[in-house]
Structures are given as C-alpha cells and as structure tokens.
C-alpha cells in the first residue's frame with residue numbers, strides 16, 4: 109500500500125495565547141501563571157514570582173501585542189497559505205480567577221473575532237484549552253492541580269468554550285505537553301503543567317502524580333463532554349515527544365531507556381488506551397503513594413479516550429543505566445546524557461530529524477491513532493541585514509529535514525497524520541526562557557529580550573519557502 113500526504117493535510121502554524129497576545133490585564137482578563145514569570149536566558153531560568161511584583165520585567169504582559177494586531181498577522185498567515193492555525197484560549201480571559209460561576213463576555217468575544225478572522229481566509233482554528241496559562245488565583249487559593257476541585261473549574265471553562273465555538277472549531281486539545289511534569293524537580297514544568305510550587309518537605313513526585321491524575325480525569329471528561337456538544341469534534345491530547353534512546357546497546361542501557369520512555373509517556377497511555385500501565389500501578393504501590401484515584405475516575409478514563417494524538421517534536425534525548433539495575437527508576441533531571449551523534453542548538457536542544465520518524469512509528473505501534481504534529485521548529489537568533497531581510501537558511505534546513513522524515517513516516521511507514529503546524533510561526537515570547545530572541549517564526553517581530561522594539565513584522569526567507577511547501581503539499585522542499 110502506498111501513502112501520500114492527503115489533499116486536505118493541515119499545514120499551518122502554532123502559537124499559545126500567553127506567548128503572543130499581550131494585553132495581559134485588558135477587558136477583564138485575570139492574572140495567569142505566565143504573567144508572573146520574568147525573563148530568563150539560555151543559562152538563567154525564569155523566576156516565578158509570588159504575583160506581579162513592581163520592578164520586574166514580565167515579557168508575556170506585552171508579548172507581541174497580537175491582541176491588537178491579529179488581523180494583520182492572520183492576513184500574513186493566509187498569504188503563506190495556512191490551512192489551519194493552532195492557538196490556545198487564555199483561561200484567564202474567560203474565567204479571570206478560574207472559580208467564577210459566569211464567564212467574561214469580553215474574553216469570549218475576542219476569540220469569536222479571532223476565529224472569524226481565520227475562517228474568513230479558510231484557515232481552520234486548532235485550539236488547545238490549557239497551554240501553560242492557568243489562573244494564578246487557582247494556584248494561590250487551591251494549591252493548583254493538587255486539588256480535585258480543579259477538575260470542576262476546568263470543566264466549566266471547557267464547556268463554555270466547546271459551546272461557544274462549536275460551529276467554528278473542530279480540532280481541540282486538552283492540556284499542552286501534559287507530560288513535561290515528568291521532570292518534577294523542575295520548577296517551570298511543575299508550575300506550567302499543574303500550578304504547583306512544591307511546599308517545604310513535600311514529595312514533589314507524589315504531588316505530580318496526584319495532579320496529573322486529576323488532569324487526566326479532566327481531560328477524559330472534556331473529551332466525553334465535547335462529543336455530546338458536537339459529535340464531529342476531534343479532541344486530542346498533547347504530549348511533548350522527545351524519544352529517549354539508550355546511550356549504548358548494553359542490555360542495561362536498553363532497559364533504562366525503556367523505563368525512561370514509559371515514565372515520560374504513560375500520560376499518553378492513559379489518554380489513548382484509557383487505563384494506567386501496569387508498571388506505573390506497581391511503582392505507585394511500591395512507593396505507598398495512596399493517591400486519590402477512585403473507581404469512578406478509572407471508568408471515566410476509559411470513556412474519554414482521545415480521537416488523535418497531538419504532539420510537539422523538537423529533539424531527542426539519551427540515557428544510560430545507573431547503579432539501580434532492578435527498579436530502573438528514571439529521574440529526568442539527572443538521568444539524561446548527551447548523545448554524541450547529534451548536534452545541539454545554542455539552548456542545548458539536540459537536533460534529530462530521524463527521531464521524529466522513530467517517534468511517529470513508536471506511537472503508531474502503541475496507540476493506533478491518527479497523529480497531528482502540532483509543534484516543531486528551531487529556536488535561533490536571527491539577524492536583520494542592512495536591506496531589512498532575514499536570511500534564516502538554518503531554520504529552513506531544520507524544517508526541511510523534519511518534513512522529509514515526517515513524509516517518510518506517512519508515505520513509507522503508513523502513519524496517519526492530520527497535519528503539521530511548526531511552532532511560533534510568528535516570533536513570540538519563548539515559554540522556557542521568556543526571551544524574544546529565541547526565535548522560531550517565518551515572520552520576524554522587531555522586539556528584543558527587554559521588550560524594546562517597534563513590534564513591526566517582516567517576512568523572513570523561510571516565509572517564502574514555507575509558502576511554496578504548502579502550495580505543493582510538501583513536494584517542493
């Protein structure tokens with residue numbers, strides 16, 4: 109059987125509300141967890157402050173002012189030929205604190221207008237409900253996703269969005285990169301996924317497993333509910349896919365890599381297969397975690413399996429066995445090693461196009477579901493030349509090599525793929541570092557890491573290249 113990219117393949121671009129909209133306190137919007145993160149760098153982590161403090165610079169407050177400029181930006185996406193545009197709905201525009209009974213109409217109207225603008229050009233919105241931007245109030249008052257009440261607050265938000273946009277949005281995702289929190293020792297991952305700042309003496313790993321469970325129940329409930337609101341909805345999960353290789357063919361390294369993959373991707377097992385994997389149940393029992401996981405929850409997980417797997421792919425990882433060759437517990441903070449066969453970006457991300465094909469095959473064998481590459485790209489510094497052009501051949505090279513592997517996965521390996529939306533199609537605030545100068549876009553935005561600049565948009569060389577890729581449905585790379 110031969111496969112090619114389907115005619116209706118969803119080429120487009122991806123962003124998240126908090127990384128480009130700005131207007132952080134406009135039209136009733138509440139403070140989100142993205143609003144309390146300062147700017148960092150490749151070597152300096154972002155600070156997570158206890159609220160918005162005077163004298164600190166918070167890059168998401170202004171971002172690239174997409175809130176006021178979205179019409180011009182969507183027009184540029186249309187010029188590139190986008191078939192779809194992935195964004196998220198800022199929870200705090202709809203429920204400013206997260207625990208209100210009634211939504212904020214001005215926030216709902218903004219997304220009506222944005223989706224209408226996309227649809228005007230035949231661009232299909234692809235929407236993530238929760239993308240690293242939960243209300244800060246839910247962190248302060250409820251302890252974030254440690255608290256079962258968050259399921260109800262999230263469902264209120266999901267229901268309002270599903271109803272309101274039921275005739276405008278077909279493709280949804282529940283939680284962005286829900287599996288980043290595997291790295292529970294990383295403050296950014298725990299906060300962005302679950303709104304958790306570990307308390308003194310708290311077992312962060314246990315807190316993560318409890319929070320993740322509530323999120324998975326909420327995700328399953330949302331999938332089930334969404335299908336009752338519009339049976340044509342396609343509701344996916346969203347995982348950060350970084351396949352983990354064994355450093356050597358030594359059997360112990362292979363086993364360590366296997367456990368590392370299980371540890372990083374069990375979230376997808378639950379969302380796609382509707383149940384916890386055996387190794388994890390054994391692991392949680394062995395740790396006497398005694399989590400709040402009810403029989404009703406387990407039934408809910410079965411009823412809310414996803415329609416497709418949304419995933420990001422930027423890089424691969426490698427690991428090797430440590431002292432423990434019985435339990436093989438994987439700690440993402442300490443157990444990753446450098447892969448000598450691949451180059452890393454300035455930010456240490458290991459560039460590996462073949463890893464994308466490998467990951468797509470791995471997921472296909474395990475989950476048997478359509479896939480959607482909803483993020484891929486190279487964060488790099490761009491230079492504006494004297495004539496105002498941006499010659500980003502390195503970005504084209506990265507994307508071309510990944511698209512080649514993506515096509516091989518579809519055409520040779522038979523993976524069913526819905527679409528491809530490179531990350532940060534317009535330059536935006538980096539989630540990990542808060543920088544503007546870690547750029548992914550086809551469209552350059554004149555703004556630096558301190559928020560200085562005209563915000564003027566210009567087309568990079570990659571803009572014209574990607575336009576041609578879309579026009580030829582991926583034939584002309």
Ligand code: BG6
Pocket residue numbers: 124127240284285348420483487531537538539540541546
């Ligand atoms: C993913 C996120 O982790 O990668 C995005 O879903 C993020 O929000 C993207 O921006 C790239 O990461 P970074 O740290 O370079 O912005």
